[in-house]
Amino acid sequence: MFETFYPQLIGLCTGALLLTSALMVWRHSLLASIRLLALQGIALAALVAVIGIAEGESELVLVSLLILSVKGIGLPWVLAHQSKASIKQIQESPRLNPTAALLAVTLLTILSYVVVSRVFGLGDNETGHAAPIGLAMVLIGFLLLISRRRARSQLIGFLLLDNGIATIAFLTSGGVPVLLEFAVSLDVLLVVLILHVFTGRMRTKFGGTSVDQLRELHD
Amino acid sequence: MTGMEAGLLLQTEIEAGLIPQTGLEAGLLLQLGLGALAVLTALTAAPFLRSRAVGILCTLIAVTGFLTGLVAMLGGTGGLRISIALPMDPLLLAPDRLGGLFMLIVSGVGILVSLYSMSSTHGPDASRTAWVAMPVFLVGMQLVPAATDSVSFLLALEIMTLGSTVLLLADHASRATVASAGIWYSAMSQLSFFFILAGFAVLAAASGGTSFSTPQAIEPGPANVAFVLFLLGFGGKAELVPLHVWVPRVLPEAPSHVSAAMSGAMVKIGVYGGLLVCVRLLPDGPAWWGIAIMVVGGASALYGILQASVSSDLKVLLAYSTTENMGLVFLGLGASLLLRGYDATAAADAALVAALLLAVSHAAFKSTLFLGAGAIIHATGERNLDRLGGLGARMPVTAAAFGVASLGAAAIPITSGFVAEWMLLQSLIHGGRLDGAVVSVTASVAMPLAVAVIALTAGLALLTFVKAYGIAFLARPRSAEAAKAREVPPLMQLSLALGALFVLALGLLPGPIAALVGHTVSSNPSAAVQSIGLGGVSLPGIGAVLDPIMLVVLSALVAIPVIVSIIVSARGHPHRTVDLPWGGGGSRARPRMQYTATSYAEPLVRVFDDVLKPSRDVQVTHVAESRYLVERVRVEQRVSDVFETRLYRPVLNLFQRYGIVVRHVANGSIHRYLSYSFVALLIVLIVVSL
Numbered sequence: 001m002f003e004t005f006y007p008q009l010i011g012l013c014t015g016a017l018l019l020t021s022a023l024m025v026w027r028h029s030l031l032a033s034i035r036l037l038a039l040q041g042i043a044l045a046a047l048v049a050v051i052g053i054a055e056g057e058s059e060l061v062l063v064s065l066l067i068l069s070v071k072g073i074g075l076p077w078v079l080a081h082q083s084k085a086s087i088k089q090i091q092e093s094p095r096l097n098p099t100a101a102l103l104a105v106t107l108l109t110i111l112s113y114v115v116v117s118r119v120f121g122l123g124d125n126e127t128g129h130a131a132p133i134g135l136a137m138v139l140i141g142f143l144l145l146i147s148r149r150r151a152r153s154q155l156i157g158f159l160l161l162d163n164g165i166a167t168i169a170f171l172t173s174g175g176v177p178v179l180l181e182f183a184v185s186l187d188v189l190l191v192v193l194i195l196h197v198f199t200g201r202m203r204t205k206f207g208g209t210s211v212d213q214l215r216e217l218h219d
Numbered sequence: 220m221t222g223m224e225a226g227l228l229l230q231t232e233i234e235a236g237l238i239p240q241t242g243l244e245a246g247l248l249l250q251l252g253l254g255a256l257a258v259l260t261a262l263t264a265a266p267f268l269r270s271r272a273v274g275i276l277c278t279l280i281a282v283t284g285f286l287t288g289l290v291a292m293l294g295g296t297g298g299l300r301i302s303i304a305l306p307m308d309p310l311l312l313a314p315d316r317l318g319g320l321f322m323l324i325v326s327g328v329g330i331l332v333s334l335y336s337m338s339s340t341h342g343p344d345a346s347r348t349a350w351v352a353m354p355v356f357l358v359g360m361q362l363v364p365a366a367t368d369s370v371s372f373l374l375a376l377e378i379m380t381l382g383s384t385v386l387l388l389a390d391h392a393s394r395a396t397v398a399s400a401g402i403w404y405s406a407m408s409q410l411s412f413f414f415i416l417a418g419f420a421v422l423a424a425a426s427g428g429t430s431f432s433t434p435q436a437i438e439p440g441p442a443n444v445a446f447v448l449f450l451l452g453f454g455g456k457a458e459l460v461p462l463h464v465w466v467p468r469v470l471p472e473a474p475s476h477v478s479a480a481m482s483g484a485m486v487k488i489g490v491y492g493g494l495l496v497c498v499r500l501l502p503d504g505p506a507w508w509g510i511a512i513m514v515v516g517g518a519s520a521l522y523g524i525l526q527a528s529v530s531s532d533l534k535v536l537l538a539y540s541t542t543e544n545m546g547l548v549f550l551g552l553g554a555s556l557l558l559r560g561y562d563a564t565a566a567a568d569a570a571l572v573a574a575l576l577l578a579v580s581h582a583a584f585k586s587t588l589f590l591g592a593g594a595i596i597h598a599t600g601e602r603n604l605d606r607l608g609g610l611g612a613r614m615p616v617t618a619a620a621f622g623v624a625s626l627g628a629a630a631i632p633i634t635s636g637f638v639a640e641w642m643l644l645q646s647l648i649h650g651g652r653l654d655g656a657v658v659s660v661t662a663s664v665a666m667p668l669a670v671a672v673i674a675l676t677a678g679l680a681l682l683t684f685v686k687a688y689g690i691a692f693l694a695r696p697r698s699a700e701a702a703k704a705r706e707v708p709p710l711m712q713l714s715l716a717l718g719a720l721f722v723l724a725l726g727l728l729p730g731p732i733a734a735l736v737g738h739t740v741s742s743n744p745s746a747a748v749q750s751i752g753l754g755g756v757s758l759p760g761i762g763a764v765l766d767p768i769m770l771v772v773l774s775a776l777v778a779i780p781v782i783v784s785i786i787v788s789a790r791g792h793p794h795r796t797v798d799l800p801w802g803g804g805g806s807r808a809r810p811r812m813q814y815t816a817t818s819y820a821e822p823l824v825r826v827f828d829d830v831l832k833p834s835r836d837v838q839v840t841h842v843a844e845s846r847y848l849v850e851r852v853r854v855e856q857r858v859s860d861v862f863e864t865r866l867y868r869p870v871l872n873l874f875q876r877y878g879i880v881v882r883h884v885a886n887g888s889i890h891r892y893l894s895y896s897f898v899a900l901l902i903v904l905i906v907v908s909l
Contacts, residue, residue, distance in 0.1 A: 115905075
């Protein structure tokens with residue numbers, strides 16, 4: 001029963017990951033991006049759970065719960081922890097228009113498929129076939145980093161990049177030990193907290209969080 | 220504890236390196252310890268005590284270095300081994316005879332400078348930073364000749380450079396030119412350091428070790444590369460053309476005692492490096508090495524003295540004269556290399572000894588001259604010769620010391636400079652022939668050319684120092700400051716007098732010193748140079764003898780009767796004063812009617828117009844009523860350094876343009892930097908998947 005659904009479940013989860021990534025590039029509203037990030041975290045957790053059940057490893061299920069709590073709930077909550085009213089008003093004015101950005105996403109996805117198939121080989125199982133999605137997420141995260149002006153939007157790009165790395169890890173090697181995953185997740189949480197506080201300070205200090213204005217080099 | 224146990228304990232302590240075994244080790248340890256103590260004292264001492272306390276410690280450092288150098292030069296062995304945490308051989312400081320000689324030179328200048336600086340420094344020159352840098356500079360300089368592996372050599376060299384840079388910058392707050400000089404100095408010394416480092420790297424790769432004492436069997440290819448790198452590196456340290464551009468900026472801007480130490484001692488480290496390479500590291504080099512060194516040396520000598528002769532700034536004059544002297548030293552070194560290649564050993568040894576003697580005598584007279592210039596600045600606040608004059612009567616000790624040192628710099632008999640240049644000329648004149656036969660076409664072309672260079676240099680040097688001494692100390696004061704000058708404090712007088720005495724001693728008794736110097740480089744010293752008569756010097760290999768004391772006695776025998784008879788006959792006629800009926804303008808002579816440094820050198824500027832390329836600016840102010848009457852004429856003449864304007868400026872401009880372009884590429888935008896890494900990542904991915 002599960003074996004017949006397994007390839008479809010993997011496809012569904014990775015498809016959700018790629019779709020949320022692309023939508024994040026398309027949508028300009030910060031609140032929408034945060035919601036998409038939460039969705040992506042849930043999809044990632046589901047992917048890990050599916051792999052764990054298929055491989056019969058209970059440890060991976062534990063990891064999936066951890067991911068769900070950190071990436072699906074914790075991080076989005078931290079990012080959105082502000083009055084909804086003010087966060088709704090924050091609109092990103094990216095350096096790349098949506099059409100060009102979606103075109104770039106397509107090209108990056110194609111590139112990652114080409115790279116993975118030529119360099120590493122796609123492998124013959126379902127997870128191997130889906131591995132390029134992870135690389136595509138990393139590249140899209142990078143694209144977000146360079147195309148977004150606001151510090152908080154860049155933070156989302158950074159998290160997308162991190163999700164991409166995690167996806168590659170789970171799809172190619174069946175994930176990392178639970179202790180390591182725990183440590184990495186805590187690290188990311190800490191980084192996000194620090195950057196969040198930093199962005200808040202930036203806004204109170206300069207009135208805006210546009211990274212473009214941080215061009216002067218100081219001693 | 221029995222005696223035997225005590226002996227055993229002493230033995231273990233010696234083996235553990237706790238007790239110095241030899242005099243050399245003790246001397247080196249003492250220098251390091253005194254250096255640390257001096258730095259601590261400079262940091263903690265109260266301002267009114269600082270100069271005295273640290274000055275005394277610096278003098279002690281220099282005296283220790285002097286004694287250590289003496290022991291090493293007389294053939295003492297042993298050394299200091301410093302184990303380090305890095306995975307390589309321990310640093311070994313063990314000066315050989317040649318290293319001992321240079322340690323002696325450097326610390327001799329150090330003694331003069333430390334004594335002088337005790338009472339000369341004030342204001343920013345006596346700041347805590349400057350006094351911390353002073354012992355660092357001295358110790359670094361004294362340890363360079365002691366190094367026996369490239370790591371410790373480079374380490375000591377950098378310590379020396381660091382100390383001197385800080386000392387140079389002592390007065391940066393009050394004058395903007397100091398900062399510019401500091402930048403030039405740092406850039407040029409790091410350039411030299413880079414070349415030296417690269418040279419040692421090539422040597423280490425070719426010979427498989429960093430120690431100087433490993434047998435040198437190096438292929439001609441790497442050896443040639445290393446030689447060129449070393450020539451550039453040590454040439455820069457020794458102020459040779461075209462790497463001399465820092466000299467006329469740095470030496471005038473540094474406090475005078477620092478410029479004395481730099482010109483008198485630090486520059487000798489460049490000479491030591493040249494000798495180290497040609498004598499110890501890469502002996503028996505091909506003939507073109509000698510020719511290359513001779514060309515660089517000759518060009519430096521001519522260019523240096525030419526610039527010095529037209530300069531009207533006393534310290535710039537002395538700085539360029541340093542380039543000249545170092546050029547002559549390298550000319551001697553190159554000639555010795557060339558002659559040794561043709562087996563003219565006697566002449567080669569004589570040329571090498573002459574080069575070393577020139578280095579020793581330059582250390583003596585140039586540090587005295589710089590200290591004298593410092594005394595003039597101390598007394599008048601001026602270093603522009605055009606505004607000095609008449610200091611001889613007001614500052615007799617300074618005038619006497621400066622005069623003796625000027626004689627030395629102009630290579631006049633009974634001073635050290637004469638002995639060295641005489642010996643160099645002897646070796647060059649006799650070097651072209653061996654037992655009556657011509658040794659080679661190259662040598663018979665190169666030697667007369669070198670003689671011509673030395674002759675021209677000597678003539679111009681005479682002119683230069685007649686100008687320096689005559690304009691500054693004789694005639695009438697050309698400014699109010701010069702008219703109000705007072706003699707400097709006794710301690711400064713003492714170090715000036717010591718320097719001048721040494722110039723005279725080396726000139727009158729060259730024999731013993733030349734024989735000692737001969738031991739440091741020659742395999743058969745008694746055949747190369749000997750001491751004869753009353754401190755005279757003899758070069759048995761080429762059959763030349765110089766005995767200054769005999770010359771002095773002989774000339775006194777001739778002169779005394781003449782002088783006595785003149786005095787006796789003058790007694791016979793009473794002195795009459797006659798009022799001149801018409802003075803021809805002479806009775807109303809004013810200071811402005813005298814020769815100035817600029818006007819004295821003006822014919823020379825005309826003669827060498829093509830080389831010096833001076834820029835002249837004549838402003839004529841007319842009387843308001845008529846343009847046929849002139850109220851005043853103002854003439855300004857600047858002689859810039861051709862190498863700086865033609866060679867360095869274009870290169871610097873190129874770098875500046877590159878810098879402006881790069882500023883657009885890296886403009887501080889985070890997005891731009893992120894894009895760079897993104898694009899780089901994409902390119903890598905595309906390339907690996909192709």
